[in-house]
Amino acid sequence: MTAGSATVRESMLDRLPRGNRAVAWAGVLLGLFAFFVALPPITARSPLWPVLFGLLGMFAGVWGATRGVGRLAWGAIVLGFVGIGLGYLATLSGDAKLDRVVVWSALLAAMLRYATPLTFAALGGMFSERSGVVNIGLEGMMLIGAFFAILAADKLDSWPLGIAAALAAGGLAALIHAFVSISLRADQIVSGTAINFLALGVTGYFFIDVYGDQGTPGEGIPRIPTVNLDFLSSIPGIGTFLEDVFGQLNLMVWLSFVFLIVSYFVMFKSPVGLRLRAVGEHPRAADTVGISVYTTRYVAVVISGMLAALGGAYLSIGFLGSFNENMTAGRGFIALAALIFGNWRPLGLFGAALLFGFSSALAQRLPEYSTSGAVLFQALPYVLTLIAVAGVIGRSIPPAAVGRPYVKQ
Amino acid sequence: MSETPEPQVPQQPTGGDYAPSNAARMAFYQRAGGVITPVITTIFAFFIGGIVVAATGHNPISTYHGIFNGTGLNWFFPWVSGAERINAEFNLQQTLLVTTPLILTGLAVAFAFRCGMFNIGGQGQYTMGAITAVWVGTTWASMPGIPHAFLAIVFAMLAGALWAGIAGILKATVGAHEVITTIMLNWIAYWVGTYLFGLGGPLQNDANESVPISNDIVQSVKLHVWWGNAELQGLHIGLFIAIAALVVYWFILNRTTLGYEVRAVGYNPEAARYAGINVARNYFLAMAIAGSFAGLGGALDILGWQYRLGSLDIQTSQIGFIGIAVALLGRNTAVGVGLSALLFGALLYGTSTRSLDPEVFPPELAGNLTLMIQALVLLFVGADVLVVYVWNVRRKLRRREAAPVGAAG
Numbered sequence: 120m121t122a123g124s125a126t127v128r129e130s131m132l133d134r135l136p137r138g139n140r141a142v143a144w145a146g147v148l149l150g151l152f153a154f155f156v157a158l159p160p161i162t163a164r165s166p167l168w169p170v171l172f173g174l175l176g177m178f179a180g181v182w183g184a185t186r187g188v189g190r191l192a193w194g195a196i197v198l199g200f201v202g203i204g205l206g207y208l209a210t211l212s213g214d215a216k217l218d219r220v221v222v223w224s225a226l227l228a229a230m231l232r233y234a235t236p237l238t239f240a241a242l243g244g245m246f247s248e249r250s251g252v253v254n255i256g257l258e259g260m261m262l263i264g265a266f267f268a269i270l271a272a273d274k275l276d277s278w279p280l281g282i283a284a285a286l287a288a289g290g291l292a293a294l295i296h297a298f299v300s301i302s303l304r305a306d307q308i309v310s311g312t313a314i315n316f317l318a319l320g321v322t323g324y325f326f327i328d329v330y331g332d333q334g335t336p337g338e339g340i341p342r343i344p345t346v347n348l349d350f351l352s353s354i355p356g357i358g359t360f361l362e363d364v365f366g367q368l369n370l371m372v373w374l375s376f377v378f379l380i381v382s383y384f385v386m387f388k389s390p391v392g393l394r395l396r397a398v399g400e401h402p403r404a405a406d407t408v409g410i411s412v413y414t415t416r417y418v419a420v421v422i423s424g425m426l427a428a429l430g431g432a433y434l435s436i437g438f439l440g441s442f443n444e445n446m447t448a449g450r451g452f453i454a455l456a457a458l459i460f461g462n463w464r465p466l467g468l469f470g471a472a473l474l475f476g477f478s479s480a481l482a483q484r485l486p487e488y489s490t491s492g493a494v495l496f497q498a499l500p501y502v503l504t505l506i507a508v509a510g511v512i513g514r515s516i517p518p519a520a521v522g523r524p525y526v527k528q
Numbered sequence: 529m530s531e532t533p534e535p536q537v538p539q540q541p542t543g544g545d546y547a548p549s550n551a552a553r554m555a556f557y558q559r560a561g562g563v564i565t566p567v568i569t570t571i572f573a574f575f576i577g578g579i580v581v582a583a584t585g586h587n588p589i590s591t592y593h594g595i596f597n598g599t600g601l602n603w604f605f606p607w608v609s610g611a612e613r614i615n616a617e618f619n620l621q622q623t624l625l626v627t628t629p630l631i632l633t634g635l636a637v638a639f640a641f642r643c644g645m646f647n648i649g650g651q652g653q654y655t656m657g658a659i660t661a662v663w664v665g666t667t668w669a670s671m672p673g674i675p676h677a678f679l680a681i682v683f684a685m686l687a688g689a690l691w692a693g694i695a696g697i698l699k700a701t702v703g704a705h706e707v708i709t710t711i712m713l714n715w716i717a718y719w720v721g722t723y724l725f726g727l728g729g730p731l732q733n734d735a736n737e738s739v740p741i742s743n744d745i746v747q748s749v750k751l752h753v754w755w756g757n758a759e760l761q762g763l764h765i766g767l768f769i770a771i772a773a774l775v776v777y778w779f780i781l782n783r784t785t786l787g788y789e790v791r792a793v794g795y796n797p798e799a800a801r802y803a804g805i806n807v808a809r810n811y812f813l814a815m816a817i818a819g820s821f822a823g824l825g826g827a828l829d830i831l832g833w834q835y836r837l838g839s840l841d842i843q844t845s846q847i848g849f850i851g852i853a854v855a856l857l858g859r860n861t862a863v864g865v866g867l868s869a870l871l872f873g874a875l876l877y878g879t880s881t882r883s884l885d886p887e888v889f890p891p892e893l894a895g896n897l898t899l900m901i902q903a904l905v906l907l908f909v910g911a912d913v914l915v916v917y918v919w920n921v922r923r924k925l926r927r928r929e930a931a932p933v934g935a936a937g
Contacts, residue, residue, distance in 0.1 A: 328584050
């Protein structure tokens with residue numbers, strides 16, 4: 120037993136960055152700090168500070184990159200550059216305006232709210248793609264989840280039933296995708312695109328058929344409750360800050376954290392996850408050792424649809440309390456981007472979801488400076504993902520067998 | 529498949545990852561002329577759409593009849609006369625107006641397909657083309673009309689080529705999957721367009737600052753309307769340009785070295801490489817040409833009948849996405865793309881609020897019905913194994929019946 124716990128501790132220690140890697144991490148933090156220093160509460164007014172910290176960060180990045188750290192070091196260089204730019208821009212802004220825009224507690228709370236649907240859908244995408252099935256249909260599955268959640272919650276007057284309906288509908292949509300792309304061996308991208316269209320059509324059709332042009336009733340639809348954590352404010356010092364960030368979050372936000380941790384352990388610390396990844400990397404080998412490729416893929420794709428639908432349900436009966444045609448508006452694709460950006464790993468995709476969530480939260484407040492600039496800012500997640508797949512900041516490497524139908528022999 | 533680098537059969541569904549069942553499927557297409565599957569697919573999709581209509585308490589026969597009359601295709605019936613004929617004439621013009629860009633976005637998907645790539649970014653390329661056409665069409669107002677229009681079209685094609693070329697270059701150099709990059713580029717185009725014409729954007733109109741729309745293009749650059757009233761959105765000469773593009777598509781693929789190489793890469797990139805073909809160069813060129821088709825589509829829409837572009841137009845446009853269905857249903861052949869573009873153009877316009885009689889069927893529902901039919905077409909076209917299977921069972925049964933007579937085989 121002691122030997123076991125010693126190995127665990129050793130492996131934990133191994134995980135800590137050391138040497139050049141630690142330098143690269145310091146570079147990343149310095150790059151972030153270059154921007155942070157110009158914002159409240161520090162609010163450095165001289166552009167010298169962001170430039171100084173940014174250059175330090177970039178130097179640390181170059182140090183790491185020339186000593187083989189790779190992705191992280193390149194990230195530090197880019198972040199240092201971005202930190203100088205953003206920090207410089209921030210020093211140009213008036214103090215009062217900056218105080219209005221950068222309210223950290225509100226920004227962070229908004230970041231968590233925006234990140235939650237992305238986390239759910241990206242986790243779903245991870246299950247599907249890790250098992251070797253591309254899931255372009257995340258957007259559609261989310262939309263289906265959003266609609267059937269609100270339909271069931273409204274008609275049955277219960278939000279848990281709304282979630283159940285979202286799970287069922289999302290799972291069903293995923294089942295279609297699974298059947299077409301696994302059993303019929305159709306092109307998975309065609310099938311995913313079809314799911315997106317199908318979701319648009321089905322939700323739009325029944326939305327108008329049920330609710331007409333009036334839309335969903337504003338009042339009276341049961342919503343997923345908010346978790347009140349008032350006690351946080353009693354913590355001395357940072358209590359109010361913590362309460363502002365975490366005190367009023369929707370249940371689904373917390374649930375997304377739970378799913379994240381569970382997914383991590385299932386995917387990387389359990390035999391089930393090992394099998395799933397084996398199917399996604401080398402299905403023939405997995406089949407040879409007795410893992411059913413088809414069953415695994417079916418289960419993974421259906422789970423994927425259910426998780427995406429949960430993200431949709433959060434949007435409709437958690438976040439907004441209403442439904443509009445095409446209300447997901449590309450969030451499924453941002454989730455896909457987060458999945459790729461996060462290198463098909465739970466913590467990576469969560470980090471990406473937080474980053475994209477933060478950019479959404481910031482975009483909401485940017486009209487204070489420039490309405491049109493705030494709009495352009497929304498393209499940021501896609502640009503970042505494009506850069507990530509282009510290999511500028513290290514390569515994003517998908518599961519080896521992703522996109523290829525498997526034929527049992 | 530690896531020993532057949534020489535492409536002989538034009539009816540190839542997709543390139544790339546299809547290997548296992550390809551031989552059987554190719555043989556089937558040769559026998560069936562590649563026509564059976566699309567036809568069965570379409571009938572099936574309409575049939576299921578009819579079930580949905582019936583299930584929600586409407587009459588599917590009269591609905592489809594109403595949609596058909598809304599498309600204006602009844603103009604071809606000699607017995608239609610009087611007011612009905614005038615109406616049909618107008619409707620047919622509108623259907624062909626929608627068909628024009630669909631042919632081009634269909635070609636954008638099809639051309640990349642023949643090179644073994646899935647260009648899911650037709651929407652973004654179309655948007656960039658439209659934006660460029662608006663920009664050229666609203667500036668240089670003193671230019672004479674025809675060179676001005678020519679310039680706008682060429683620039684729009686270049687913009688589309690550039691946008692797709694980014695994905696092509698990334699595929700050719702670092703191997704980034706074109707599906708991921710084109711999805712990201714779609715969304716970047718979406719936000720760039722929203723920004724350009726949005727409130728405070730650089731291309732927003734001068735007249736009304738609260739409307740997120742561009743200036744109108746100058747009168748002289750508008751394309752000639754040859755059928756119908758130019759004031760009432762008659763049919764412009766862009767249709768002929770689109771048909772010419774179909775011919776160019778066929779010519780490039782089947783009568784040039786470039787087309788030969790593109791198809792060879794599409795069938796099997798490894799074999800093509802072995803045969804001395806520069807695969808990376810073909811990836812880039814195929815994407816760039818595909819993008820220029822979509823960009824041309826955007827330009828024709830602007831110069832032909834839209835004359836201006838708003839943020840909302842960019843956000844709601846689906847022309848590029850429908851191009852995927854057009855290309856797949858058309859089996860990536862010139863004639864097929866032309867016909868399926870007409871089908872989808874008719875479906876789109878026939879179900880729009882402007883043409884469908886609300887007494888027959890609510891057009892808001894019908895628009896979503898179109899999306900569903902489109903999704904089903906994609907699902908079944910992708911899943912042609914199913915159709916092939918059913919077809920083969922039928923043949924087997926027939927053979928079994930014939931067997932006692934002695935002419936089996």
